Amino acid sequence: MPQTVLVTGASGFVGSHLCTALVAAGHDVRAMTRHPDDYDGAGKAVYGDVDDEQSLRAAMDGVTAAYYFVHALGSDDFEQRDADSARRFAAAAADAALRQIVYLGGLGSDQDDLSAHLRSRRQVEKLLGETGVPVTVLRAAVVIGDGGISWEITRQLVEHLPVMLTPKWTKTRTQPIALADVVRYLAGVLGNEKAIGRTFEVGGPDVLEYADMMRRAAIVQGKKLRMIDVPLLSTTLSSHWLALVTDVDLTTARNLVDSMSNEVVVRDKSIHDVVSGEDIGYDESVRRALADRAAKS
Template sequence: MDKENKEFGLFCNDLPTSPATDGRIILVTGANGYVGGKLVPELIARGYNVRIMVRHDLPEYKERWPEVEVAVADALNFDALSRALKDVHSVYYLIHSLGLGHKKFESADIQIATNFRQAAENQNVKRIIYLGGLGDTNAYLSPHLENRIMVAQELSGGKIPVTVLRAAMIIGCGSASYEMLKNLVKNTPVFFIPKWAKTKTQPISIRGVIKYLVGVLEIEATASKNFDIGGDDILTYADNLRIMTKVLGKKRLFLPGLISSPSLYAFAINLLTPVPGPIIRVLVEGCKNEVICQNNDIKKYLDIELLSFKEAIYRANLIEKNILISSERKI
C-alpha cells in the first residue's frame, strides 16, 4: 500500500459495508489508469486478494502495491485476457481506449468489451463492475458517451451479472476534467462562453466514485443493476469554470462567445492545458449533452455523504500543493 495511504487514511474507511475477504480474487483492469490507481489501495486495505491487469509490467506496481498479483494482458488478446481472468471472482472493468483518439477508440472499446464478456464467461467469473458514463439514452449522444453506453450493453449481454455505475466528470487531483478546468482558469484571462457551456452536468468527487465502486462489490443485491452516480450539485460548464476561478482566487472576465464550434474550443483548450488532445476533443464534443443522474437508485443501497463540487475542487487543489495529503494525491 502507498505510504501516504497507510498514514493518512483512505476514502472507504467510513463505508457502511463489510468486505467479503474469503480469499476471492478481485481483478482490477485499467489499474494504471486514473480511477484504477485510486481503487487498488482501497481494496488492498479492506483485505481483498487483488490482481491487477496491466498491459506492461513495471517495477512501480510492486513498489506501490507489494500485495498485488500482476497479470500482464492486452484486452484485445483473448488468450492473455483469459489467463488474467483465471480463478477470478469479481472484476472491475475500467478499460477505456480514449488515448487511441477519435474513431479508433470506439471500435477498440467495443471489441475489448466483447472479448471480455466471452473470456469472463469461459473463466466462470461471478461479477463484473463497470464504471461508464452518464447520458440520456433517448437523446442523440456524442460518440464518446454513446460508446460508454454500448460498452455497458455489450458487457451486460452475457450470463455474468454486471453492475453498471454511470458517472459524469470525476473531480480529483490528476483527473482530466480537473486538470482541464484548472489550467484553463490559470492560463486564460477572458472566457468566451459558448452556448453549449450552459449544458447541465453533475460532477462527482473521486472519493465518492471509489466509495460507490467498493460499496457495490460488498452489496450482493447490486449485481445486475445499473446506477447513476453524481454529486449533489447540478451545474453548467460555465458554473464549473466560475467556481474554479473562485477556488484559485483569480479574477477572470466571462463574456458570451460568438463562435460555438467545439473543434475550435478543443484546439484552444489543447494549447492551454496539458491534457492530451484526443481526450480534450471527445470531452468537448460531449459538452452538448446533459450528463445528470436520471435516477438516485444507488441511494437505496448506499447512502454516502458526497463532497460538493466546490469542496472537491478545493480539496484537489490542496492535495496538489501538498497542503493536504491523501490517497487522492497524484501518483
C-alpha cells in the same frame, strides 16, 4: 466478504485509487497492467492486455469479480476499439465464471442525441453483459480529482486564463462527483446482491453548468475568471483551443467537447439505497484535488 478481484486500468486515475481502497478493505486485488514490472501501486500486478484475449484469461484465473476501466478516447477509432475490447473481456470473464463485472460508464439520457463518446459507453455496457456475466454499471459525469482528464481541463483553464471565451457547451448542465465518492460507490457495489446486474447513476450534490464549474474553481483558488460568451464557437475550434491552452491532446479534447453538449445529471438516486455515505460537494472536491496535486509537487 473478501474476494479475489481484477482491476483493469489499475495504474489509471480511478483504478489506482480503487485498488488502494479494495486492499484496505481486505480484498485480494490483482492490478492488471501491460507493464507489471513498472507497477508500484496497491495489489499484485498481473499482465493483461484487452487486445489479447489469452492474456485476459490468464489474468482472470481464480478471480471472482472484475472492474472494467478501459477506453480508447485518445484514438480516432475509439468506438470500434472499445467495442472489440469489451467483447474480448466479456468472453474471458464468462470462461472464468466471474460472478460480477463492475463498469464505470457515463451519465446522459438515452432519449438525447448522445455524443459518440457517450454512445460508446452505452455500447460497452451492453457488450460486457452479452456472455452472461452479471454487470453492475455506475454512470458518472465529471470526476473531480487530481489527474482526471475532465478535471484537468477545468483546472488548467482556470490556471492559464484570466479571461475565457465561453462557447455554447459551457452552458450545459453537469453533475460532478468527487473521486472519493466514485471510489466509495465502486467498492460498495462489489459482491453486493442489491447491485448485481443493475445500472446506477452517481453524482455529487451540485448540478452546475460547465462555466459555473470553472468560475467556482477559480474562487476556491482565490482567483477571478472573466468570461466572454462566444456561442457560435464550433466544437472543432473549441477542441483546438483546449488542446492549445491545456496539455490534453487534440483527439481527446475533440471527443470530450462533443460530449459536453449533452446534459449529464442524475435522474435516478437508487444508488443511495445500496451504498451508504454522504456525497462531497463540488467546492470541497476541488479543494481536495488541489491539495492532492500540491502534495505531489
